[in-house]
Amino acid sequence: MRRRLVGLAAIVLLLPVAAAAQVTPERLVNAAAEPHNWLTYSGTYASQRHSTLDRITPGNVGDLEMKWVFQSRTSHHFQATPLVVDGVMYLTQPPNDVVALDARTGRVFWVYEHVPSPDARPCCGFTNRGLAIAGDTLLMGTVDAMVVAVDGRSGGPLWKTQVADPSYSYAITHAPLVVGDKVIVGTSGGDMGIRGFIAAYDVATGAEAWRFHTIPGPGEPGHETWEPCTPEMEHCDPDAWRTGGAAVWLTGSYDPETNLTFWGVGNPGPDYAWYQRPGDNLYASSVVALDADSGELAWYFQFTPGDRYDYDAVQIPVLVDLDVSGTTVKAMLWANRNGFFYILDRVTGRFLTGNPFTRINWAEGLDDSGTPIQTPQGPDRPTYPGKQGGTNWYSPSYSPRTGLMYFSTWEDYATVFDSAPVEYVPGQLYTGSRNRSPVRGVPEPPAVGRGHINTWTAAVGSGSVLAFNPVSGEKVWQWETYDVMNSGVLTTATDLLFVGGREGYFQALDARTGDLLWRAVTGGNTLAAPITYEVAGRQYVAIAAGHSLFVFGLRD
Amino acid sequence: MRFRLSCVAAALVAGVVGQGLAARAAQGPAPEYERADIERGAQLYDEFCSNCHGSEGDGVGGVNLMSGQFRHASTDQNFRRILTNGIPAAGMPPGNYTDADMLALIAYVRNMRDYDGGIVTLGDAARGRALFQGRGDCAGCHRVAGRGSRLGPDLTSIGAVRGAGSLRETLLDPTGSMLPLNRPLRAVTRDGEVITGRRLNEDTYTVQIFDERERLVSLDKADLQELTVLATSPMPSYAETLSEAELADLLAYLVTLKGLVPQ
Numbered sequence A: 001m002r003r004r005l006v007g008l009a010a011i012v013l014l015l016p017v018a019a020a021a022q023v024t025p026e027r028l029v030n031a032a033a034e035p036h037n038w039l040t041y042s043g044t045y046a047s048q049r050h051s052t053l054d055r056i057t058p059g060n061v062g063d064l065e066m067k068w069v070f071q072s073r074t075s076h077h078f079q080a081t082p083l084v085v086d087g088v089m090y091l092t093q094p095p096n097d098v099v100a101l102d103a104r105t106g107r108v109f110w111v112y113e114h115v116p117s118p119d120a121r122p123c124c125g126f127t128n129r130g131l132a133i134a135g136d137t138l139l140m141g142t143v144d145a146m147v148v149a150v151d152g153r154s155g156g157p158l159w160k161t162q163v164a165d166p167s168y169s170y171a172i173t174h175a176p177l178v179v180g181d182k183v184i185v186g187t188s189g190g191d192m193g194i195r196g197f198i199a200a201y202d203v204a205t206g207a208e209a210w211r212f213h214t215i216p217g218p219g220e221p222g223h224e225t226w227e228p229c230t231p232e233m234e235h236c237d238p239d240a241w242r243t244g245g246a247a248v249w250l251t252g253s254y255d256p257e258t259n260l261t262f263w264g265v266g267n268p269g270p271d272y273a274w275y276q277r278p279g280d281n282l283y284a285s286s287v288v289a290l291d292a293d294s295g296e297l298a299w300y301f302q303f304t305p306g307d308r309y310d311y312d313a314v315q316i317p318v319l320v321d322l323d324v325s326g327t328t329v330k331a332m333l334w335a336n337r338n339g340f341f342y343i344l345d346r347v348t349g350r351f352l353t354g355n356p357f358t359r360i361n362w363a364e365g366l367d368d369s370g371t372p373i374q375t376p377q378g379p380d381r382p383t384y385p386g387k388q389g390g391t392n393w394y395s396p397s398y399s400p401r402t403g404l405m406y407f408s409t410w411e412d413y414a415t416v417f418d419s420a421p422v423e424y425v426p427g428q429l430y431t432g433s434r435n436r437s438p439v440r441g442v443p444e445p446p447a448v449g450r451g452h453i454n455t456w457t458a459a460v461g462s463g464s465v466l467a468f469n470p471v472s473g474e475k476v477w478q479w480e481t482y483d484v485m486n487s488g489v490l491t492t493a494t495d496l497l498f499v500g501g502r503e504g505y506f507q508a509l510d511a512r513t514g515d516l517l518w519r520a521v522t523g524g525n526t527l528a529a530p531i532t533y534e535v536a537g538r539q540y541v542a543i544a545a546g547h548s549l550f551v552f553g554l555r556d
Numbered sequence B: 001m002r003f004r005l006s007c008v009a010a011a012l013v014a015g016v017v018g019q020g021l022a023a024r025a026a027q028g029p030a031p032e033y034e035r036a037d038i039e040r041g042a043q044l045y046d047e048f049c050s051n052c053h054g055s056e057g058d059g060v061g062g063v064n065l066m067s068g069q070f071r072h073a074s075t076d077q078n079f080r081r082i083l084t085n086g087i088p089a090a091g092m093p094p095g096n097y098t099d100a101d102m103l104a105l106i107a108y109v110r111n112m113r114d115y116d117g118g119i120v121t122l123g124d125a126a127r128g129r130a131l132f133q134g135r136g137d138c139a140g141c142h143r144v145a146g147r148g149s150r151l152g153p154d155l156t157s158i159g160a161v162r163g164a165g166s167l168r169e170t171l172l173d174p175t176g177s178m179l180p181l182n183r184p185l186r187a188v189t190r191d192g193e194v195i196t197g198r199r200l201n202e203d204t205y206t207v208q209i210f211d212e213r214e215r216l217v218s219l220d221k222a223d224l225q226e227l228t229v230l231a232t233s234p235m236p237s238y239a240e241t242l243s244e245a246e247l248a249d250l251l252a253y254l255v256t257l258k259g260l261v262p263q
Helices: A025-029 B005-027 B035-053 B076-085 B099-110 B125-133 B164-172 B244-254
Strands: A064-071 A083-085 A088-093 A097-102 A108-113 A132-134 A137-141 A146-151 A157-162 A177-179 A182-186 A197-202 A208-213 A253-255 A260-264 A286-291 A297-302 A318-324 A327-335 A340-345 A351-356 A363-366 A372-374 A397-399 A404-411 A462-469 A474-481 A489-492 A496-499 A505-510 A516-521 A531-535 A538-545 A548-554 B184-189 B194-202 B206-211 B216-220 B224-229
Touching: A025 A177, A064 A516, A083 A132, A083 A531, A097 B216, A108 B194, A108 B206, A132 A177, A146 A182, A177 A253, A182 A260, A253 A318, A327 A404, A397 A489, A404 A489, A489 A531, B035 B099, B076 B099, B125 B244, B164 B244, B184 B206, B194 B216
Parallel strands: none
Antiparallel strands: A064 A548, A083 A088, A088 A097, A097 A108, A132 A137, A137 A146, A146 A157, A177 A182, A182 A197, A197 A208, A253 A260, A260 A286, A286 A297, A318 A327, A327 A340, A340 A351, A363 A372, A397 A404, A404 A462, A462 A474, A489 A496, A496 A505, A505 A516, A531 A538, A538 A548, B184 B194, B184 B224, B194 B206, B206 B216
């Protein structure tokens, strides 16, 4: 007798928790209309990381309690933002496991394990920041430079595409972005001598649809910004563009109206030995706007030409229609690692405004085109902000209710930049760094890893969550922390702001005033951004900290 | 008599072993090991390793020794280091093995899947694939690389984690070979809803299943008036419906399923 499992079904009625309809391109475009889910890395294509859920309020936020914890099985940095689709949470566990779990209880349905190749040489740890979903298909980038498609229902693998050679430190660490029938990724390795790119793959087959090199090759516009060497240029590398970095390691945004997808591009390399790569070094430390169907460059804006400070423009492009004196501006808001807050016209790329949001001395300002008027500091002089920047890759949030942009900052933080010529060796760091802390006896704050003891102390910098008015260019409030800040920020329709921190706390602030309303101890450094979602009428807030994901909800 | 594995392969399980070596090529050329070392390693494994890693090599979560893929032991040198030092962070203790025993353990673990094969005749993989998708109706319940039903376990990598002998046993006696985890469940909620599917996970308070509408379902046991774990596999036995030659073809296909090859 041959029978199938379906033969066992007597009656199947509505179920309490179930993966239901497919995540269509239309659902992704309209993700804001289903706030109970979290369908992309930043919540929506506009990347505002703002939720319209309103069950948790300033009045009851004090009743938040931990509902469940997912403890990852590795010791790698846990940087993932989960997706939530109709009651099922999809999470990555470093380096490259996909975990499906019940978003209400945290119980695991299945784990898909990708064992990275021993050839993988990612620069900064076996990191993964999350997934994208298209239909039933989950998409993940891997530290051995693959894009992997996994069936979101069964956890079975669908396809794998090798996008670059991991032995040369190509790796994918960010959550991919799905637009229509394509999944878009970029590559890490900007401190290891890669030549960066952004590429799109067919969601159904994994076939490459287009590839945009973030360093233009010979004959392509922009290649001239990798200037030729002259005999008097000591240490100059005539082929610098081949190993010039310009990595892409954070998820981009998408504007359905123009079909443009926006991606921040990392530093040129070698990071600090700038004399090896004369010129502005496009498209390093820039934002690029690409046609989502063809990958064709529509426009670019370079924040830090000829970057010598590792000021990656690897931040989330936040898309906002701003009301400026009665006129709607299709804006892109950008709190840059270089310490300036920019507003760009996201249709044309035109620079609109730029203001410093933290202490800066590498430039004395921006000219009318947004180009920084650079003021390199002399030897042994501290440069503000230091190499980790005034902010970094930590997800910001924009609240349409307050009209404010919120992001984590490093304050009063400097580096004494110094460099040494460096030779490119595949798979090895290619930075030319002899940098140091400006304060004798105090180490620089670690970029991501943090031990139990704060050996760097506030003597070399502290942190804050900054509420910034993009239109006026002014700080509205600033909530300060002793240690520097690595956490992403989430805001909600009840004017709550959620943020983690280096010190192991997870907090809720009043988004209008910056007042602390609630905090919990996770005991781990936050290297991720919070999300919120709803299952069966209950709102949850989730944050990764240490090696675990913590989920909070209101007391029953 | 000492003879190399390749000799055994030719005589007994050519297809299986050949595939095993191909799978490991991703982590560098697979060294050849003496058959006697593999057999000695099997004894040592039972004595020192199986308590945690299990007789099938899958006793430690996230580690499948039969897969031929090792996070920390891609080379024999690394393997020796792990056997000597253990992995303290993961709870694996250090070991004090002679060089010969170390070699034997490595030889066995690297050939675990194939050693398990026993005397199994493999036929033609192409015919086996046709059977899988056609008359055998395997794709009616199982998926390979995104093709087929999700109701049964995904088989994209089954050849990497199960030996031919074990697979043959499953084809002939599905119920006897069914992993308890995969058993079908029938749950009835307090409201009278009947939910059936394959068990994915379970604990004291909850149970997670893949239901017959191909959905992920998590249930609180407190909300159920009935929860029945069925001991009978929904998979039919192929003992009567496939000939020995057809079984050999199907097995030949299944052992080729070693996971996705990156494109």
